[in-house]
Amino acid sequence: MSSSLRQVCSKLSQMKTLVVGVGGITNGGKSTLAKFLHQKIHNSCIIAQDSYFKDDRLVPVDRNGFKQYDTLDALHMDKMMIEVYSWRRDPHSFLKKRGLIPIDSSVDDEVYVLIVEGFLIFNYRPLNELFDKRYFLEIPYEACKKRRSSRVYSPPDPPGYFDGYVWPMYLRNRREMEEITSEIVYLDGLKPKEEVLGVVYEDICQARNRLQGQN
């Protein structure tokens, strides 16, 4: 192996990493929390599951005529995993390529933190097994229905979509998630934003400090 290649390999192996999952119910506050963490945590970045929805033409309807958006089949999980693996291979270059750190910066000692955000991130086993920390935001039916009714998706929710499709699928997906993973910190998404964000931020700082202290 050449000495420059050896140097690169050594730098990569020195990088400490933390993969944080921010999952939860639709409109539970996932992207609010993920963005806040990204702003506060140096060397962090977000990969958001809702950037990987398939084109509407590829999403089938169920027997009630509702588009089946709330399943893993509606998402390009293969493409999402390519991004996640790309970060894992070399987080420093990943951040540089996305303009999140200066192009001429060198690898530093701080932990690189990947924040993966989305409503079905813990249901997808190849992704679920990569998390060091898992958070799940939950809010009750009424609050969820109210928040969802003021959000416009593309395509917009048709009449009856929440009760006829979104809520039953939430219950089903949550059951499935709980069958495959148990190490989840549940968060009450009705609590004031500052409180929810603060608790998670502190928890991640502790995990990061522990990692940083290891040699």
Ligand SMILES: Nc1ncnc2c1ncn2[C@@H]1O[C@H](COP(=O)(O)OP(=O)(O)O)[C@@H](O)[C@H]1O
């Ligand atoms: N803790 C909270 N209390 C009240 N409203 C919140 C809270 N967290 C998020 N929201 C609001 O709920 C809506 C959905 O939040 P968002 O972060 O987009 O949810 P998600 O990404 O889970 O779908 C937004 O209007 C946001 O401002």
Ligand SMILES: O=C(O)c1ccc[n+]([C@@H]2O[C@H](COP(=O)([O-])O)[C@@H](O)[C@H]2O)c1
């Ligand atoms: O983003 C899209 O392309 C899209 C199109 C149609 C529906 N969605 C909805 O997006 C929801 C998940 O995103 P979120 O941010 O509400 O957790 C899920 O409940 C889907 O019904 C999302």
